[in-house]
Amino acid sequence: MIEVTDVSKMYGETAALKGVSFSAPSGAVTGFLGPNGAGKTTTLRVLLGLARPDTGTALIDGHSYVDLPAPRRVVGAVIDSMGFDPGRTGRDHLRVVARAAGIARARVDEVLGFVDLTAAADRAAGGYSQGMRQRLSLASALLGDPQVLLLDEPANGLDPAGMAWLRRLLSEWAAQGRTVLFSSHVLTEVEFVADRIVIIDRGRVVREGAAEDLYGSERAVVVRSEDCDRLERLAIGEGWAVRRDGADRLVIRGATSAAVGSAVAGAGIALTELSSEASTRSLEDLFLDLTTAEVHA
């Protein structure tokens, strides 16, 4: 369980965090979303005791990080500012971390196997690809078999197979009753795996809640027909929210595709397409509405 309460942090004249509050319960994957520079990394650094908040508290299972007697066994973290000595092998890097944290050496081989780095473990980390570095960071986070995972942009550098693997890992961990909080600025990553969403923008949490409450209900039904005018009148008559998109395309909200299908069949309108619009779109809408993210073409 992670509880961030009213955390503010100034860097010189710039307010990085302005009273950030949210929670990430155990047994769930919480996605921490925000545009670049919104304060995601700063928040995670405060949680990890790496940055000091000016006000507020950031607690992990009721304790601030610096008060945890064996933090590596409670919290596993991957954040951007972690690196490796390029002359040290991946295995030795993990041995060093394990030694300092008082973790048994056998655990090093376990996590190496778990992140699929065994074959490269005895090569110098300086020669690792970005994906391998990311997996080594994850291995380091998992060493202490922690109950809480804090990951800052964990998908950076992972290939599609690595991404799928990571998503499975996060879901499994949450299913075991552990707490997962991960930040991302890539909406699809969050959408696929997060049970809960926290959206931060310019140092403030602008939305927090269960994923389905935030955007799941906004799933839209898309229909195409040569007879789109009649279709539109029908949908309005049913009391649905309708948006005409081009000459033959209609986006309907507030109805299931089954309801739309049977209404259309009843009216005898021929359709060329009936589909449920991917919810990515609506998380994206939500995100763009709530934040000041730049839209890149």
Place this chain on the structure above:
Amino acid sequence: MIDLLAAEILKLRTTRTMGWLLLAMVAITGLAVTGAVVLAANANLDLQSQHGVRTVLHVSASGALFVLVLGAIISAGEYRHRTATDSFLTTPRRWRVVAAKLVTAAGAGIVFGALASGSALALAAHLYALKGYTFPLSSSEAWQILAGATLYASLLGALGAATGSLVRNQVAVIVGWLVWLLLAENIVVGLAPDIGRWLPGAAGRGLVMDPNGDFLAQPVAAVVLASYAVAIAVAAIVIERRRDA
């Protein structure tokens, strides 16, 4: 704390840096001792006299700067390779990290210093024999100098580690200390010798019983140099407590 120290030593053992620095230190020591014997012999100095032994052996600390470099790498090197975050995540009480690095660097310095002093002694004995002298192994002063040189290496290691924790930039630490020890301090010593002898470089020369000048007595010099290391480490800890990692 035992775990932390073991981890610091493991860090040193798992890269090649330490081996190269040790090799460089022993090589420099050898060159310095050879040079000192040749110069002293050419100047018709009695190599077996107390002054002769001091002249030859005090240079066995010449390579100690490499331990300072090692100390800087132990602490500030973590910022260069961005492994400091990992250290602070494992040990959020940062004074422990600073202290562990200080102790590790000082310990490595003792090992380095002992190896360099041992090679200096062996080489000096060999060169004495070549020149037709017998090295006075029974001279307590010789052993004092070698112990001083070992301690000097240890304390330079501690200074390097402490300064590295404070400054977090290993190049700046190394360049800064080189400029101070080889250049700036000599100017201060020249201008104000009474103050100058209490400075780190001059204290080091007292520690190795350098015969060329009026330096602090060995025990005082040791305390002075250790105090610098501790003072800088305390400053690093105080600042580290407020600083973001």
